[in-house]
Amino acid sequence: MDATFPHSPSRRLFLKTGAAAGGGLLLSFNLPAAGRAEGEATANPFSAFVRIAPDGVVTIAATRPEIGQGIKTSSPMLIAEELDADWSRVRIEQAPIDAKVFGEQSAGGSTSTPDDWTPMRQVGAVGRALLIQAAAQRWKTPAAGLTTEPGFVVDAAGKRRASYGELAQAAAGLAAPDPKTLVLKDPKTYRIIGKPQKQSDTPAIVTGKPLYGIDVRVPGMLYATFLKAPVFAAKVAEVDLAPAKAVKGVRHAFVVDGGTELEGLLGGVVVVGDTWWAARKGRNALEVTWADHPTSAQSSAGFAAQAAALHKQPPHRNVRTVGDVKAALGGAAKVVQAEYSYPFNAHATLEPQNCTASFKDGKVEIWAPAQNPEDGRELVAKTLGIKPDDITLHFTRSGGGFGRRLMNDFMVEAAWISKVVGAPVKLLWTREDDLQHDFYRPAGYHSLTAGLDAKGDLVAWRNHFVSFGEGEKFVRAAGMNATQFPFGAVPNYALDVSVMPLGVPTGWLRAPGNNAYGFVLQGFTDEVAHAAGQDPVAFRRRLLGEPRLIGEPGKGDSFDTGRMRGVLDLVAEKSGWGRKTGKGVGLGVACHYSHRGYVAVVMEVAVADGQVEVRKAWAAVDVGRQIVNPNGAEQQVQGSILDGVGSAMGQQITIENGAATQSNFGDFPMLRFADAPDVEVHFRVTDHDPTGLGEPALPPAPAALVNAIFAATGKRIRSLPIAGQLA
Structure with a gap:
């Protein structure tokens, strides 16, 4: 993690x-x-x-x-x-x-x-x-x-x-x-x-009662929109505000110079009106020329090309080494190699970012769907030059968070606009704003090599991970824990890293890091199992071995092989693992540990004419000795798995000329009811303190999906999203 x-x-x-x-x-x-x-x-x-x-x-x-x-x-x-x-x-x-x-x-x-x-x-x-x-x-x-x-x-x-x-x-x-x-x-x-x-x-x-940030109303409130540059943190070079001001109902239109911190107040143009529709019409009337910005030279295609070149070179640094990987690979009976990648991804909360703020007499009152409100308080205080104690915050229910609302840029924007116009203001982002100005899950590129001995046992594992950062620092959410399994289960192990500079904002997406690493590690584990000539569940059982704790007790990276073996066995039993399936139908398995939870998932898919039908998913979950609310717990597991399926099937943010090209659900497809499989959830109770369930069930889902596609078609999916790869 x-x-x-x-x-x-x-x-x-x-x-x-x-x-x-x-x-x-x-x-x-x-x-x-x-x-x-x-x-x-x-x-x-x-x-x-x-x-x-x-x-x-x-x-x-x-x-x-x-x-x-x-x-x-x-x-x-x-x-x-x-x-x-x-x-x-x-x-x-x-x-x-x-x-x-x-x-x-x-x-x-x-x-x-x-x-x-x-x-x-x-x-x-x-x-x-x-x-x-x-x-x-x-x-x-x-x-x-x-x-x-x-x-x-x-x-x-x-x-x-x-x-x-x-x-x-x-x-x-x-x-x-x-x-x-x-x-x-x-x-x-x-x-x-x-x-x-x-x-x-x-x-x-x-019954539609007002609960969410988008529902807030305060006396004398105006509505605001904030147009920012397609290229992150670029400033306004030139704009004529007259067309916006000419729109009926528009009260204010002004330029915000902004700073360079991606999570703070950036440059752009604000339009404020009596109604949100008036403000939006005024914004649409604008023609803005944006200043040049270095990030405009960056693109998803460019990052992929850089990563491919870096994979052919010595890594920038080694994060963790156990044993002698080079010697073990040299003496292996069989060597398996593969490259896995995944794109930038957006949170896509169904309720777009919004905030209502009222600045008066040097103090500000804020209503926001925030996940991390106290950091928002500090950021607003710093930006507006006021004391944190002069800021009153109110919780509203959030229409989805998934980590997006840990960042508080929308809170700062609303407070700043209210101060400038001298009235309470509700700032509401459009869906396009939300997708094109997110803090994205970073893309990543992995070159993996595994060595098997003559008995089919895993004796070496190396991962050259290309990510984003400078020197020994990763950008936010782009690092990888060196103790991700199979660390501790293979005698020769290495995690190497190379990094590329990035101007695109990144952040924590549901099951941060693990939402991608589960796909990579469990997808490649499946490849190694087949190369060893072993059943994927049996291979994982052998790899987990006898129940033991890998890592320090009580630490976040400690891994209990017995608990993982328990959920793996349970999901195999409940899914009927090993049963015969028809032509074009396959079962795939994956298991992953994150956020103190152990989850194994089996999926059944049918593939015909390049189209994937996810028929059913089974999940076995160990989050300790107590499930506080079984109703909510089951829903969290189901939602996590459906989230993982949806993101794997078709979601990506593509960067071109420093900007996100996707703009709405037409080119960033969400999973629809008709495509959502039934998810059967089973909890395994163990004598450990209970933990949360919002995240640990997501990481194994994409891997179980691609492993099932392989079982159905014989084709490996090593990059996400899946869409278009089976035609």
Whole structure:
């Protein structure tokens, strides 16, 4: 995993209790940002809280951004379980953004579940302990003799019971116990965790209630569009603003000089109107001459040619070597070589980038579908020359994130425009803006060589990876972890790297890095298995070997061969691996580890007249001892696999003359319902801390797909997208 996400803060809890408005219990807690002194808590009006009203309704704040991964439901489930709340009487509301109180409030890297697993349950346990203590005082009996049922405290004999609503006011006057002194529930007693729960926002979504950034309305709001150069970071050379200003409903049109940081405020032309359509018409009336920019010399074809030349030369540097690869390849009974590549790719969130901002009296208020809002706060403060504390941020639900909204360029643009025009502004990107000004998954080029001994065992593996960067630094999201499997399973291993300079913006796309490396590593592993004359599943089993941990325990790159063998065996069983298929039909397998999750996928495809039909996919998943919300978990696995299929089949961003040529879904095709296979999901529970599910199921999907195509046709797909290669 090459992605670098912000480090998780300390998850220490600072708890306090108090009376809620109108009576009841208010349980406030702080999850401090890293760097706060031990024991230093703040009384903050935006404290995270659990409210228990006199009528027994429990309101739980969801602290993370909801981008479709279901955390707005699953995190409150953790609190409600240990509180022993009646889930039918739980209400969920989005918490405000405040790093001083909540610590990290980002969504990325499938980290929300592992980071929230213990502290959120501790919050619920504290609330339950307070309610029991309140009942003990009321009944003048030891607290040890009391227990709870959903929404009630009861005595052991079952003679007395009091609702949480009855006890909430008394509990509010008690001091919160130290969470570390409380014993959390035995999973065997769970009533909420592990049970399928509907997503909290579903009714509002299907009835069209305003939830998303694109839905925000504020009094006096104007609408803005921002036209930027096709070549990234190029500035305006010449423009006549008069045609835009002449459009009815256009209020402002002006040039933004901008800077050179790709994630910041770039140069362009802004048009602001009473309606978005007026602003768009004004923008379309413009004719802009853009200044020359060095990136205009770059292209996808040029990068491919450079990579091919670099593969024939010694690598720029070695990242990791084990054993003597050269000698092992020289003595191998069979040597397998192949070159794999994949293109730049876009996030293509269904909700384009947008932000509403209101700048007034040196302060700015922002409503944004952000994945990483605190970084946005810092960027806006730096760009506008104001203090971070003078920026108020509000979460909105995101219509997809996939890593795109970890960058906050749209937030800076909206805040800047509002400051210039002196009014609240909603900035809304067009679909063309979104595809042509993304932070793309970097392209990559791999020259792979493997050596097999006379028994068909893998004895050497070398990967010369050509990526983007300068010197020993990669551009964002373009690096590769040297401990990607089969590291540790082959006695002679080397990862070599060469880099090319890049002016195209790059960023983290769902399962960063791994979304491409899974295709490369598992595609080539399949080739090696066939060269060894072995069944692809059997070959992987031999390669994984006996259960053991490769890497340091607890580290992100540690790899448990037993857990991977477990999901591989499970998916083989559920898919009926080894069964005969008809002509033009094939089964393909792949397995990959990323984001602390182990996933194996089998796909069945049929190929006829150059067209691929993905008939079905099976997935076996190991993300630890607990699936918090099986309903949401299954959807995340299914969505990840469908995402992987869609991107592999036809998606790419092609750079020509320094600009992206794709502009909309007509030339950047999304997977359609008619082409989406059924995805059957099976979870394998193991005794490890649970982790997230937004990403780990995606990486093996493209590899399983191309391996199935090989089984059906005998043709290897070594570059993505697949479209056009089977004609």
